[in-house]
Amino acid sequence: MTTLDSKTHGLDHAHGGHHDEGSYLTPRGGWISTVIQWATTIDHKKIGVMYLTAILFMFFLGGVAALAVRFELFTPVRLDANGNVTGQWLAHLPLVGNVEGETQNVNPGNNLYNRAFTLHGAIMVFMVLVPSIPASLGTFLLPLMLGAKDVAFPRLNLLSWYIYLFGSIFAVLSVLMGGVDTGWTFYTPYSTTTDADSWRVVLMILGAFILGFSSILTGLNFVVTIHKLRAPGQGWFDMPLFVWAIYSTSIIQVLATPVIGITLLLLTFERVFHVGIFDPALGGDPVLYQHFFWFYSHPVVYVMILPAFGVISEVIPVHAHKKIFGYRAVAFASLGVAAVSFIVWGHHMFVSEGELAATVFSALTFLVAIPTAVKVFNWIATLYKGSIALTTPMLYALIFLFLFTIGGLTGLPLGTLSTDMHLHDGYFVVAHFHYVMMGGTIMALMAGLHHWWPKMFGKMYNSFWANIGAILVFIGFNVTFFTQFILGVKGMPRRYATYVDELTIYHQISTFGSVLLLIGFLVHLFVFVHSLVAGRQATQNPWGGLSLEWETETPPIEHNFHHEPVVKHGPYDYETTVPPGWDPKDYPIPHAARSHAVVVKH
């Protein structure tokens, strides 16, 4: 039951004559030339690994900012009997004093707190979540899954990576100069008037603008790759669902990102030249800014979550050795979500805009719930009568289902107009999007990372400790963020540096959870480093995947495949196909099913 033409079973070197084709990771020459090779590579796998490294580093930076926020909120800010401020954790940080040019003596803690949550938001959104799965796993896997040698425009791919780096440097520079306190949404007129004499805000905005280009070019590259470079025999509905998800994501990236581009550009004009398209002092309209901003930033949450759907749609079938339930429904749900995502931005302005707009956007918002719910049903139905291995990727996929279901369901009270008027701009929203973005995207990234780690680096990791890490992250996450739902309903506004006494206990539980999260991620860091240094060699197909990336060597050779693969089975045909690289004895397909396979031709 092979999946490739016998002549393309290129593991045998005698056939191919590709003796020089080692793993893409094999260094060639000394370390200097290796570094240069990596820096100038147009190999999508290397670029993917570089993205992954950068994104994990940014995740660490954003996480530090998040911890700063949580620690500041551990105790409310109060005056003691002597008139001294207590409960300001950030004000005691030795590294930053009052930012130059800032207000003096008001409340240094508030000022730093505002910078910390802005830093957290901007890094996590623009530098982690948006590129997370598409840029790292997507760049690495997309050509492999399509049986292609590379993405359509390899040099453009490298350019995207450098643009990402360049944009990140802008943002980091702005932080090193003292940070910005606008919030990651840069709402006008606050963002056009704060820190009036400094370039920090402009740098941060330009950073986000530049990152947008990286996103556009990556998306464009992926769309063309999927259209043009599928392996022979791979029709649209033979593609792994991860590819469908990346396809939908890329469309959003291409169509929505330019709008944030012009918005941030106009914002920069406004700050530098005081042209006032958004500034009411000059006749402009701050709500126009919000419309522009969310026209991009709402679809972009689907840029963050759709690839996560894709990862889960891979991990669940592979680790359950079970055909995905309702392939077409899942594929079309991705496209459906992408389409609907463009017409729901107004729900970010339920408490800013007129009644008619709010009503229309509320109705449209509920539409998003339908394809999303369908996906969850399909994933759970896929587990039915599977052969489920509780590996780390599967554990993370289940964690994803748990957290994302909460995240999705808590979207309902936010889409419902009357309850949203209470919950809007409060901690309920904060908790909701953390459940969706972190519980969704980041958990899926962890699932995908553990799933494809052996393929990417050729090493296995210690599953026991990885599972311990996953459980710690799961518990820590819920402790941190479920309390924030309660805080939101009780009346805790967003972006507050302090709070009323009754809420102290919830904030303290939440901070405690964030420490658990930190420990969980540190366990993972240890597991990854240990795997790279001392991990045991991975086999070609440790989990028994059927999509094309498991056909090639581990780690893949430079040109991905020794010969162009020809697709002869669907990516989830578990009842009829022995996973490539597996001994048929380990995967005993009943006779009936085998004959079944002859009838059902792909």
Next chain:
Amino acid sequence: MNLTSLYTLAFDKPAAKLPAHDLWFSDHAATTAATHTDWMFMWLFWFCTAWFVVLMGLMVYFVVRYRRRPGQIAPYSPSHNTMLEVAWTVLPSLTLVFMFFEGFKGYADAAVAPGNAIEMQLKAKKWSWSLIYPNGTESPEQVTTSPAGPVKVPVFYVPEGTPIKFRMSSSDVMHSFWVPAFRVKFDVFPNRYTTYWFKATNLDTTDPATKTFSADEKVDPINVKFAGRPYIDHYIFCAEYCGDQHSEMAGIVRVVPMDVYLAKIEAWASESLEPWQIGERVYQQQCIACHSIDGKANTGPTWKDLFGHEVEFTDGTSLSAADMSDDTKFANYIRESVYMPSKKIVKGYQNQMNTFMGMVNEKQLDGVIAYMKRLSEKGQPADKK
């Protein structure tokens, strides 16, 4: 001057804690519309909980029941079922339609004010709220929120059982007016008016949050008159991030019986104050966030010893001590600084202040000037009293 410690005790907050049995809301819905919102929220909560339990129950059951057994592969089972898939697409959609309409109903109640509502002007600025009543007065009452003293937030009196409509505007950036107990917030913009309405439900004397006025220790004739009458306090927060003291931009809305409300606003209207007292009130309501009166630098320069002392400006010009001691020149300088603050910036400060045109009237401005003189050692003994 430090404004951090807003929320500590001394608030005239109910001493009795609310019953802890309610996981979600820490106070009762305090308006007619809010009651529906609470019902809607709890309905959604149980709806979501039910779905969550079913989905997760299935997931856990499948994972345990169909765990991998060596030497066996998953048996064939259909990977597609049109009926099932259509059913689980359409049925949830129907409940979504219900949610939308119920939510819309509640929203329509909460967003559209009835025609007979009493209209008041709510003004927001970095970082305080002020409310102008129909008779043109503002509430001078403030509560200290910390035992250490300086932080005060305004107390707005509103009558129970009557629709009230706030016409809201901001003089600088965006804010959002939120009374959690009313379950409604709405954004406040610098370039347009937005409205916020509510009808506070009748004061419920069995509610531990409702308390009664006591005879104030200052023997305030107004409060003494109301001693024994019920009232209930609710927090006001700013829900749209607006800068450094976003988290200190709070207030209290105090629901009182109609007669108490009417007597209060009448009393404020007929109050006769010394000019410097008016100035002090303006200071506490509008200027305290950025200007100190104890000599410390803040966002803006301190008011202590401003009168009669030389100031230098960023454009190189200055006003001499003699100029600043001259009543007319000093008054002109202050007037310009209040109404056109960007004209002259004191050396060492940023151009951050917005104009207070329309927020500080002539009488109030005179009061501010008198108050500044009082704060200066160079001020006339007559100013000092």
Next chain:
Amino acid sequence: MSTIDAHSHAQGTGEDVKLPLWARYKYAAHFRSKEDEFDACKFGFWLFLATEVLLFSGIFCAYALFRWKYPEAWAEGSSYLDWRWGGFNTIVLLVSSYTMAAAIRNAQLNQQARMRFNLAFTIICGLAFVAIKLLFEYTPKWTGWFFVLDPSLAHHADSGKTMLGGLFHYVEGYGGKAPGKFFSYAFANDPHLPLWWAVYYSGTAIHALHVIIGAGLIGWCLKRSFKGAYGPGHYTMVETAGLYWHLVDLVWIFLFPLLYLIH
């Protein structure tokens, strides 16, 4: 063996090196055929053009919203623009679009010299467009200095001030129509006039930036065309640069009537 470079890794090396570059070029190794590669490039570029359209759509939205809110400011602002300069620039761009299309045709027919001429002419048109915009439109409105004095401005007192031997004339009270806080035009009738200028300058400046980028792209094509890079069957770069140039042209076709013609 380490690269899949679209240009250096042409398959089938060892052919006659005397052939021009375009004739030797096969296709990048990760594509299956030359047609695939060409289609992919064109498809990718069309997607990119879609993003450009969306980029400008922000400006058009702002234009529409503020026009609807402040029609008087828009009428007044528009009356300061001279449709003749705008019209002339439109013609310049249309001509350049023609020469650009002709250059692609020349590439297909292997008319190297004509192609270079057309490319160069397109670039000159683009630069002329920007120069006209700067000299005849931006400069007088910002500073009051005219490159060539417009006789229709007789109602403004000519201050008699000149510069560079009479090349520039100064008209008292005409300048100051800059956006935002730099706006200092004393005779404005509408308080929202600065907003009009904000939209006008943002729109035309971002468009002018695109003209410059487009001219740069075409310049790069021109440089490579001297090495014989383009010819029948391999003119992807010229084609895509052309597509970009037509888009830039198209945006102007929308900007021109919106800003200059309708009041």
